[in-house]
Amino acid sequence: MATGTQESSIIIPHVHVPDNPVWPSLSADEEKKLKEKIKKLLKEQNGVLVAHYYTSGALQDLAEETGGCVADSLEMARFGTEHPADTLVVAGVRFMGETSKILNNEKRVLMPDLKATCSLDVGCPIDTFSEFCDHHPDHTVVVYANTSAEVKARSDWVVTSGIALPIIRHLADRGEKVLWAPDKHLGRYVQQLTGVEMLFWPGSCVVHEEFRSTALERLRRLHPEAAVLVHPESPESVVSQADVVGSTTALIEAVKNLQNEEFIVATDAGIFNKMRKVAPQKTLLEAPTVGEGATCQSCAHCPWMGMNSLQNLAEVLEKGTNEIMVSPELAAKAQIPINRMLEFARRMKKG
Numbered sequence: 041m042a043t044g045t046q047e048s049s050i051i052i053p054h055v056h057v058p059d060n061p062v063w064p065s066l067s068a069d070e071e072k073k074l075k076e077k078i079k080k081l082l083k084e085q086n087g088v089l090v091a092h093y094y095t096s097g098a099l100q101d102l103a104e105e106t107g108g109c110v111a112d113s114l115e116m117a118r119f120g121t122e123h124p125a126d127t128l129v130v131a132g133v134r135f136m137g138e139t140s141k142i143l144n145n146e147k148r149v150l151m152p153d154l155k156a157t158c159s160l161d162v163g164c165p166i167d168t169f170s171e172f173c174d175h176h177p178d179h180t181v182v183v184y185a186n187t188s189a190e191v192k193a194r195s196d197w198v199v200t201s202g203i204a205l206p207i208i209r210h211l212a213d214r215g216e217k218v219l220w221a222p223d224k225h226l227g228r229y230v231q232q233l234t235g236v237e238m239l240f241w242p243g244s245c246v247v248h249e250e251f252r253s254t255a256l257e258r259l260r261r262l263h264p265e266a267a268v269l270v271h272p273e274s275p276e277s278v279v280s281q282a283d284v285v286g287s288t289t290a291l292i293e294a295v296k297n298l299q300n301e302e303f304i305v306a307t308d309a310g311i312f313n314k315m316r317k318v319a320p321q322k323t324l325l326e327a328p329t330v331g332e333g334a335t336c337q338s339c340a341h342c343p344w345m346g347m348n349s350l351q352n353l354a355e356v357l358e359k360g361t362n363e364i365m366v367s368p369e370l371a372a373k374a375q376i377p378i379n380r381m382l383e384f385a386r387r388m389k390k391g
């Protein structure tokens with residue numbers, strides 16, 4: 041079986057991880073008023089709210105109440121292309137807003153905070169990445185959606201966690217060698233399952249890297265009936281303990297469909313909002329981040345996802361600030377590998 045090799049010469053830039061933002065708490069009445077204001081602004085501007093499962097419960101609920109969507113990164117990308125709104129308001133992190141702009145260059149794409157980035161995106165600068173690709177022209181370049189528009193434009197395929205496995209399997213079946221960036225854990229996971237020959241970029245997610253395997257083993261002993269759900273950005277020692285490994289959507293589906301009464305969840309805690317809705321009677325436990333050696337920088341909550349709130353969402357709609365810009369030339373290049381993924385997803389759905 042072919043193997044995966046991590047490129048050791050690549051030096052990842054230091055990623056500054058901010059503290060989790062603390063938003064002033066709102067009374068029920070203040071929250072209601074703010075939501076009403078946002079609903080009105082969305083209507084006036086023919087806008088729609090597209091939120092990720094890691095944003096606050098209030099934002100997720102508002103997206104659903106206003107005919108928008110709460111989804112994983114694959115569905116967020118697809119939703120924007122199919123919805124007739126003129127303005128897409130993306131509550132998530134920068135690569136999600138950029139993907140929307142790449143696919144809908146004629147639409148206005150706003151984000152509550154343009155500083156909301158992702159450690160995978162920051163850790164994969166275009167110049168070094170491009171050099172890496174230039175050194176391996178015989179490899180098919182596959183990048184995770186958590187990357188900049190420039191990195192996407194340099195790739196052959198873009199994938200999200202929801203579709204990485206079938207796409208890599210498809211490439212493996214064609215005998216292609218894969219250059220993978222930037223998440224080494226997701227790369228290793230799909231490499232092991234497909235046997236594809238793969239070169240990895242050594243990036244990682246600061247949130248999922250905090251899950252601790254020894255503490256998880258202890259928690260499993262205390263809850264032997266619980267199913268363990270793990271996002272594949274987590275380290276191998278955590279993934280190897282999982283009953284289900286998958287995208288945020290796949291983990292929510294698992295809570296809904298499995299017979300277990302208890303679940304240990306190794307991904308951002310924002311996902312609990314949706315999980316509680318789809319299975320209110322089930323018990324959800326956070327996978328531990330504070331075992332031996334943990335730094336608990338982020339405590340299972342992405343600090344960049346936390347930069348989205350009702351307050352700054354209302355502000356950007358009111359002032360028209362924080363628009364995501366991607367030049368039409370760059371968008372045209374980056375669209376190709378993203379559309380390849382969306383087309384693959386469409387074909388898979390049809391069977």
Ligand code: 13P
Binds near residue numbers: 202
């Ligand atoms: P999903 O595509 O599974 O929602 O993951 C996006 C992400 O950034 C996870 O950390």
Ligand code: SF4
Binds near residue numbers: 273
């Ligand atoms: Fe990026 Fe990790 Fe945050 Fe997801 S959870 S947006 S991968 S830093």
